[in-house]
Amino acid sequence: MRRDDRDEPFDDLFREIERMMNEMMNSADRDVGFDSATNAENGFGMDTHVDIHETDEEVRVIADLPGVEKEQIELECDGEMLTISAGTEHRQYDERVSLPTRVNEHTASATYNNGVLEVVFEPAEQSSDISLE
Incomplete structure (x- = not known):
């Protein structure tokens, strides 16, 4: 049976938000010039x-x-x-x-x-x- 996207209208939205949050968290050091090791020490x-x-x-x-x-x-x-x-x-x-x-x-x-x-x-x-x- 094929899944009908109308059953869960926000499913795609939640997946996109999760993808963006993961991308943001994984690339935070590169994007904002934040050196987590140095600042964590301080x-x-x-x-x-x-x-x-x-x-x-x-x-x-x-x-x-x-x-x-x-x-x-x-x-x-x-x-x-x-x-x-x-x-x-x-x-x-x-x-x-x-x-x-x-x-x-x-x-x-x-x-x-x-x-x-x-x-x-x-x-x-x-x-x-x-x-x-």
Whole structure:
């Protein structure tokens, strides 16, 4: 019995999307001049993953820093941007994370466990009204 293409109208579309994705992934190094070995060693974007969670009570930043010791991590925050710097002899991490809301950087607490950095901030106080006399 001959297959009728009308039974699965999106079959060709899915095959084409899969073909294009495979082609893109297999030729990414050639097409964009990306040297995966060098950048993976440096830690820029290859194995660093940053998540930001915001609630009314806090802003939580979670970053993966595999292979880094706690003593090698430096954190800086100006209330709007968190800078995470860490380095080993094999990797260098420099992440600038734009925070979703202004935070009170003086309330920050940070923990590092099994390659996962977690930084928690309280939101900055809302500016108060100024009354004229």
